[in-house]
Structures are given as C-alpha cells and as structure tokens.
Amino acid sequence: xxxxxxxxxxxxxxxxxxxxxxxxxxxxxxxxxxxxxxxxxxxxxxxxxxxxxxxxxxxxxxxxxxxxxxxxxxxxxxxxxxxxxxxxxxxxxxxxxxxxxxxxxxxxxxxxxxxxxxxxxxxxxxxxxxxxxxxxxxxxxxxxxxxxxxxxxxxxxxxxxxxxxxxxxxxxxxxxxxxxxxxxxxxxxxxxxxxxxxxxxxxxxxxxxxxxxxxx
Amino acid sequence: xxxxxxxxxxxxxxxxxxxxxxxxxxxxxxxxxxxxxxxxxxxxxxxxxxxxxxxxxxxxxxxxxxxxxxxxxxxxxxxxxxxxxxxxxxxxxxxxxxxxxxxxxxxxxxxxxxxxxxxxxxxxxxxxxxxxxxxxxxxxxxxxxxxxxxxxxxxxxxxxxxxxxxxxxxxxxxxxxxxxxxxxxxxxxxxxxxxxxxxxxxxxxxxxxxxxxxxxxxxxxxxxxxxxxxxx
Amino acid sequence: xxxxxxxxxxxxxxxxxxxxxxxxxxxxxxxxxxxxxxxxxxxxxxxxxxxxxxxxxxxxxxxxxxxxxxxxxxxxxxxxxxxxxxxxxxxxxxxxxxxxxxxxxxxxxxxxxxxxxxxxxxxxxxxxxxxxxxxxxxxxxxxxxxxxxxxxxxxxxxxxxxxxxxxxxxxxxxxxxxxxxxxxxxxxxxxxxxxxxxxxxxxxxxxxxxxxxxxxxxxxxxxxxxxx
Numbered sequence: 001x002x003x004x005x006x007x008x009x010x011x012x013x014x015x016x017x018x019x020x021x022x023x024x025x026x027x028x029x030x031x032x033x034x035x036x037x038x039x040x041x042x043x044x045x046x047x048x049x050x051x052x053x054x055x056x057x058x059x060x061x062x063x064x065x066x067x068x069x070x071x072x073x074x075x076x077x078x079x080x081x082x083x084x085x086x087x088x089x090x091x092x093x094x095x096x097x098x099x100x101x102x103x104x105x106x107x108x109x110x111x112x113x114x115x116x117x118x119x120x121x122x123x124x125x126x127x128x129x130x131x132x133x134x135x136x137x138x139x140x141x142x143x144x145x146x147x148x149x150x151x152x153x154x155x156x157x158x159x160x161x162x163x164x165x166x167x168x169x170x171x172x173x174x175x176x177x178x179x180x181x182x183x184x185x186x187x188x189x190x191x192x193x194x195x196x197x198x199x200x201x202x203x204x205x206x207x208x209x210x211x212x213x214x215x216x
Numbered sequence: 217x218x219x220x221x222x223x224x225x226x227x228x229x230x231x232x233x234x235x236x237x238x239x240x241x242x243x244x245x246x247x248x249x250x251x252x253x254x255x256x257x258x259x260x261x262x263x264x265x266x267x268x269x270x271x272x273x274x275x276x277x278x279x280x281x282x283x284x285x286x287x288x289x290x291x292x293x294x295x296x297x298x299x300x301x302x303x304x305x306x307x308x309x310x311x312x313x314x315x316x317x318x319x320x321x322x323x324x325x326x327x328x329x330x331x332x333x334x335x336x337x338x339x340x341x342x343x344x345x346x347x348x349x350x351x352x353x354x355x356x357x358x359x360x361x362x363x364x365x366x367x368x369x370x371x372x373x374x375x376x377x378x379x380x381x382x383x384x385x386x387x388x389x390x391x392x393x394x395x396x397x398x399x400x401x402x403x404x405x406x407x408x409x410x411x412x413x414x415x416x417x418x419x420x421x422x423x424x425x426x427x428x429x430x431x432x433x434x435x436x437x438x439x440x441x442x443x444x445x446x447x448x
Numbered sequence: 449x450x451x452x453x454x455x456x457x458x459x460x461x462x463x464x465x466x467x468x469x470x471x472x473x474x475x476x477x478x479x480x481x482x483x484x485x486x487x488x489x490x491x492x493x494x495x496x497x498x499x500x501x502x503x504x505x506x507x508x509x510x511x512x513x514x515x516x517x518x519x520x521x522x523x524x525x526x527x528x529x530x531x532x533x534x535x536x537x538x539x540x541x542x543x544x545x546x547x548x549x550x551x552x553x554x555x556x557x558x559x560x561x562x563x564x565x566x567x568x569x570x571x572x573x574x575x576x577x578x579x580x581x582x583x584x585x586x587x588x589x590x591x592x593x594x595x596x597x598x599x600x601x602x603x604x605x606x607x608x609x610x611x612x613x614x615x616x617x618x619x620x621x622x623x624x625x626x627x628x629x630x631x632x633x634x635x636x637x638x639x640x641x642x643x644x645x646x647x648x649x650x651x652x653x654x655x656x657x658x659x660x661x662x663x664x665x666x667x668x669x670x671x672x673x674x675x676x
Contacts, residue, residue, distance in 0.1 A: 083539060091527070094467065094471070106451075106540050108452050152540065344619045347616065351612050352610045361610075364602065364669045368602065375654075378654065379630045379654055380630070382651075382654070383630055383634070
C-alpha cells in the first residue's frame with residue numbers, strides 16, 4: 001500500500017550556527033508526482049535534499065518521507081531513499097566495479113558482481129569498470145554516481161544537480177535514466193539550474209530563495 | 217531572572233572569600249605544626265581542597281556530557297564547558313602547589329608521585345577537551361563531540377590512577393600524614409568549604425558566560441517569522 | 449534481500465579498507481619507514497649504550513607504534529572524507545557500529561603488522577632477546593594495538609572534522625592512552641627480559657580492562673560522533 005504522499009515537509013528549518021539555511025518550509029508532494037527544486041546557490045536546495053535523505057537533521061519541524069518520519073524511522077527512510085549529491089560517495093582508489101560491489105554487499109544483494117556489471121553496462125562504463133575512480137573524468141564520475149544510486153533500488157530518488165559536468169550527450173542519457181525511473185514508479189526530486197530540462201521531467205515545482213519558499 | 221540570582225551569586229563568592237581568609241589563617245597559624253614536617257606541610261590546606269575541586273569539576277563535566285547526549289540542551293553544554301574550565305583552573309593551581317610542596321619535601325619539584333602524575337594526565341586531557349571546543353565552529357557539533365571526549369576522558373581517570381600507582385609501587389611508598397590532629401581536620405574542612413564556595417561562584421559565572429556565548433552564536437527561531445505557505 | 453548483520457557488515461567494510469590499503473601500499477611503505485626511522489632516532493638521541501637500549505627497547509617500540517598510529521588513524525578517515533564516502537556509507541544504510549569495528553580492527557591489524565616488522569630490527573640494533581618467547585609477545589602486541597585503535601578511531605573521526613586536525617588527534621589521544629601505553633611497555637619489557645616476580649599478569653589485566661572499556665565506549669559513542 002503506497003502512502004498518499006511521497007514527502008511532507010512540516011515547518012522545516014535548519015540552522016548552521018547563525019545562518020538559517022532553511023527557514024520554515026512546508027510542502028507536500030503527492031505520490032506519483034516528480035518535484036523540481038529550484039533556487040540560486042545557497043538557497044537551501046542541497047540542504048533540503050540532504051535532510052530528506054537523513055544526512056542532516058532538521059533544527060525544527062518534521063519531515064515525513066514515504067510515510068516514515070526522518071527522525072524516528074531513519075533507517076527505514078535510508079533503505080527507501082537514495083541521494084545523488086555533489087559529492088560522489090565513491091572511493092577514489094577502488095575501481096568502478098569494486099565501488100558498486102562493496103555497496104551491493106552492504107545492501108545484502110545476492111549477486112553484487114552481476115548487478116555491478118549490469119549497471120556499468122547501462123551507464124556506458126563497462127570499458128572502464130576495472131579502472132580506479134581516480135582516473136575518471138568528471139562526467140564519468142557522475143555516471144558512476146548515478147549507477148551507485150540505481151544500485152540502491154530506491155523508491156524515491158533525490159538528484160542534486162545531476163546534469164552538472166555532463167556533455168550534451170550525457171545530459172540526454174541522464175534525462176533518459178530519470179524517465180526510466182519515473183516509469184518504474186520511483187519518486188523523483190530533482191534540483192537543477194537547467195529549468196527547461198527540469199520542467200520537462202517534473203510535474204510540480206518548489207522554488208527556494210534564501211531558505212524560504214517563494215513563488216517563482 | 218538575572219537580578220534575582222545575582223545577589224545569591226555575589227553572596228556565594230563573598231562567603232567563599234571570607235572562608236578563604238579564615239581558612240588561610242587557620243591553616244597558617246591556628247593549626248599545630250606537623251610532628252615530622254614542621255610548617256612545610258601547611259600547604260596541604262589549600263593544595264588538597266584544590267585537587268578535590270578539580271575532581272568535582274571533572275565529575276560535573278561528565279554528568280553534563282552524559283546529560284547532553286541523552287537530551288540535547290544548551291544548559292548542559294554550557295555547564296560542561298564551564299566545569300571543565302574552572303576545574304582545569306583549580307587543577308593547575310593545585311598541581312603547582314603540589315610541586316612547590318615537593319621541593320622541600322622530596323628535594324625535587326617532580327617525583328612521579330601517583331596522585332600528582334594522575335592529576336597531570338587529567339589536566340592535559342581536559343586541556344585537549346578545551347582545545348577541541350575552540351577548534352569546532354558549529355555549536356551543535358561542538359556540543360556533541362566535546363561531550364563524547366569529556367565522557368571518554370573522565371572514564372580514563374580511575375584507569376590512569378591505578379596504572380600510575382602500579383607503575384610507581386615498586387619504587388616508593390605513599391607519603392600520607394600519620395595520626396591526624398583534630399585541629400588539622402577542622403582546618404582542612406574549613407578550607408575545603410572555602411574553596412567549594414569559590415569554585416561554585418566561578419562555575420556559575422562561567423556558566424552564564426557560556427550561555428551568553430551560545431545565545432550570540434545561534435540565531436533564534438523567533439527570528440524566522442511566519443511560515444511560508446504550503447503549495448503543491 | 450536481507451541486510452547483513454553486524455559482524456558480516458564489519459567484515460565487508462574491513463575487506464574494503466584492506467583493499468584500499470593494498471591499492472595505496474606506497475603509503476604503507478612510508479609508514480613502515482617512518483616507524484623504523486623513529487626507532488633509529490631513539491637510538492641516536494639516547495646514546496649508543498646497548499645495555500640501556502636493550503632495557504628500554506619495549507618503550508621505544510611502543511612510542512614508535514603510537515606515533516605511527518596517529519598517521520594511520522588520520523589516513524583512515526581522510527579516505528572517508530574524500531567524496532564524503534562516510535556519508536555514503538551512513539545513508540546506504542550501514543550500521544555505524546560496524547563502521548567503528550571495521551576501522552578499529554583495520555587499524556589494529558595495521559599496527560600489529562608494523563610491530564612485527566619493527567621487531568627483527570629491534571632485535572638486531574638493540575640487541576634484545578625474547579626471553580619469554582614469541583607467542584606472549586604477539587599477544588601483548590595485539591592487546592596494545594587494539595587498545596590504541598579503539599579510542600583512536602573515535603577521536604580521529606572527531607578530529608578530522610575540526611580545525612588543526614593534525615594537532616588535535618595526538619593532543620586528545622596521548623593523555624588518554626597513557627595507561628595502555630604504560631601497561632604495554634611494562635608487559636613487553638617483562639616478556640623480553642624475563643619476569644622473575646610474575647608481574648606480567650597484572651599488566652596484561654590492565655591492558656585487557658582498558659580494551660574492554662574503550663571498545664565498549666567506542667561502540668556506544670561512535671554512532672553519535674558520525675551522525676548529525
């Protein structure tokens with residue numbers, strides 16, 4: 001049984017020392033809709049995504065993801081949500097394949113190596129599978145980071161600037177992956193500067209200015 | 217709230233100061249001279265209570281750190297900060313006095329005496345704690361991490377004590393005063409209470425400073441104003 | 449799909465760390481050379497009297513290991529900070545206690561390995577003997593290295609995110625591990641030079657107690673350190 005809302009933000013605020021990165025944001029995202037998150041650098045988009053992913057706790061307010069409270073059911077949320085962040089979460093000195101296999105093992109998958117090969121194939125990285133990540137270009141890292149997200153088989157995917165560092169072909173491929181995720185019923189929250197792509201891929205929009213929600 | 221407690225605070229400090237003077241007189245003149253050590257021993261009337269205050273400071277810090285980890289509160293964090301610093305202050309004071317006592321008693325300033333050595337280790341541990349606090353800018357992280365360090369440091373005190381005692385036990389006997397004259401006990405008690413009141417007065421003031429610092433570092437939720445309307 | 453339990457997760461993470469160590473083994477070599485250089489420095493600083501060196505050999509060994517541990521602990525978390533891998537682990541989700549155990553065990557293994565490479569060098573240049581044999585020495589080496597690693601991992605996780613991390617880790621760690629250092633040095637010296645008064649038991653007891661307390665504290669406190 002699916003929860004009625006993929007995400008509920010209830011008066012959410014986050015402070016870092018003196019600065020409020022997010023100030024009293026409330027928002028409800030119904031299940032089945034993809035959310036476009038926009039705003040300048042420093043508007044709080046990344047902080048919000050990290051909070052939904054439970055990397056960071058709200059200073060005030062409640063966040064409910066797929067029916068689970070991020071404070072009370074943190075592990076549950078982490079199992080169902082995956083984050084694509086500016087930081088890749090990749091071990092530089094392991095190969096692409098090894099990065100994915102380690103993750104697969106941690107998730108308890110029956111065939112981590114097979115899963116890894118399939119994902120590398122899907123992201124066009126098969127040829128580089130046994131190369132250390134340290135030798136990857138920025139675009140390749142992004143593709144591997146997406147592969148890492150897909151490996152988690154999330155019900156909700158949080159994408160923080162997924163098109164960054166990609167060439168036009170890469171951007172098209174990324175759009176394809178996002179559309180495939182949508183087709184599989186995976187929820188999407190997409191933060192991007194490329195508003196055109198964003199509006200094509202998403203249904204609703206949340207615009208932040210200095211941590212507050214503003215009608216764009 | 218400030219004014220109500222201010223008088224109590226000042227009163228505490230004044231009482232402590234008076235008792236310090238009384239205690240000093242008792243320790244220096246009133247109490248009898250020790251049979252073996254003569255007048256040299258008199259420093260214990262301020263050295264020993266200082267050491268006790270340090271341990272009390274460490275204990276308060278430990279409780280505040282545990283309290284913070286159980287339920288985050290700026291009061292607990294401020295108390296932890298204050299108790300570590302005031303305890304450290306008394307500790308350095310007491311340690312220096314111990315060394316001054318050592319010179320005429322043992323002939324050297326430092327003798328690896330188990331108690332002084334354990335205290336020295338403790339002081340370095342709390343210096344580490346204070347340094348850590350200075351080097352973390354984010355107040356929430358600072359509170360959590362220093363709480364962890366404070367707990368670990370305090371748990372180490374008994375271990376350090378035992379290990380140093382074993383280390384030294386082959387080489388020297390503990391020098392403790394023998395039969396204690398009742399006047400000496402009284403003088404010690406007066407001085408102990410004196411330092412306790414001074415300690416508490418300092419602790420309280422330092423706690424208020426810490427709370428004021430927290431207020432300054434943190435934006436208050438009230439500053440956020442009305443919530444923005446929900447959409448979607 | 450079932451998430452693996454604590455021990456299995458620890459094993460997966462430990463393998464990952466060992467693989468990373470192997471990949472960057474130039475760094476491991478540097479660490480070994482550093483420890484050797486430290487041993488040599490002690491000899492030069494304290495003079496060529498070989499009887500003195502032999503007598504204090506245990507102390508020099510553990511000092512060298514302590515200094516090396518600061519480097520290895522720092523590196524252990526630097527790896528996780530690059531690309532925020534630690535967050536990646538946390539969010540997968542991975543049990544933070546498994547992260548603690550794998551880091552502490554990995555570090556202890558590294559230090560034991562370091563100790564074993566230093567031992568023949570010490571036998572050669574300090575002229576020490578193994579009066580009580582290799583097995584007890586190995587046991588004490590292991591106990592001492594685990595005693596350094598458990599609190600070291602907790603402190604390294606903290607220090608890595610603060611300013612002046614290179615100073616902070618030794619400043620926090622050194623006073624804390626004094627009892628363990630003391631016990632390890634005493635026990636090692638007794639094993640190397642013989643134990644006529646059967647004191648080894650009490651030092652091993654102290655070392656074991658230290659390990660018990662700090663592995664326990666580490667398991668409880670480490671998750672608080674890495675969670676927001």
